[in-house]
Amino acid sequence: MRHLIALSDLTPAEIERIFAITEDLKTKFETGLREPLLPGRVMALLFEKQSLRTRVSFEAGMAHLGGNAMFLGADVGFGKRESIADFARVLGELVDVVVVRSKSHQTVVELARHCTCSVINGLTDYAHPCQAMADLYTLRECYGSLEGRTLAWVGDGNNVARSLAMGCGKVGMRMAMATPEGYRFDAEYLATLEKEVPDLDLFVTDNPAEAVRNAAAVYTDVWASMGQEGEAERRRKDLAPYQVNAHLMAQAPSDAVFMHCLPARRGEEVTDDVIDSPASIVVRQAGNRMHAQKGILAWLLGAQR
């Protein structure tokens, strides 16, 4: 049984295969064809945190593929009525794939351990692999090839940053991170990167201008992720020098794109003039969540291996 819990679950060849399926399905979609590769397949969505993009893109994508999606609300009592193991065993009997967004990465790992159907991580405190897949696919669309290009990450070294670093390593991109002490990847994650993607060229600095200098893309995310609201004030202070504004974008190559997974806190990690500029591809990234996840679903459920 294959799961997508983190990008370490996919080989570079598998990522390329998913991108090829995504490209094919997106091209067909744009000409009005919604190829029903997964008729009768059922997807459950289990979300412990809010979501616009992940929930809607998975539900819409599964509809295009001819399958069904069911959003499981609080009434299923996930984490409350029975053990995660029992919940997973039962769900595995009933559906083909579960997309789960959880407060704790361990919950997703535990669910996958006991589930007899595929489990997809729809964001945890640790990783956001579907976001990184859509983002790398978007860059592939913009530039044609990814190898040797630099993704500059500016700000908190969070779940999205971790998945992008793993993804960059898998596709041969460099990552330049401008992140202050205390917000960088911990030793355990650096060891995971070293093991999974030993060739990753990861450059870490506290100088945003240095990180963006050779960037194909400048990427940022909120300073306080979901669940970190209590630390928001401290984070605002610590991360203020890492705002992506017009001055910083001017230090990047003139054709660099601006990326953000959204939702954004405009005026904090990014200014309006940058996120609304012609260089910004944030809406395209969000649209590609659906296309990339259709590729992931078709691949994972065996319709297009």
Ligand code: CP
């Ligand atoms: N980028 C992203 O995952 O957005 P949502 O939280 O709205 O799903």
Ligand code: NVA
């Ligand atoms: N880092 C953010 C991403 C939201 C899509 C969070 O975890 O809240």
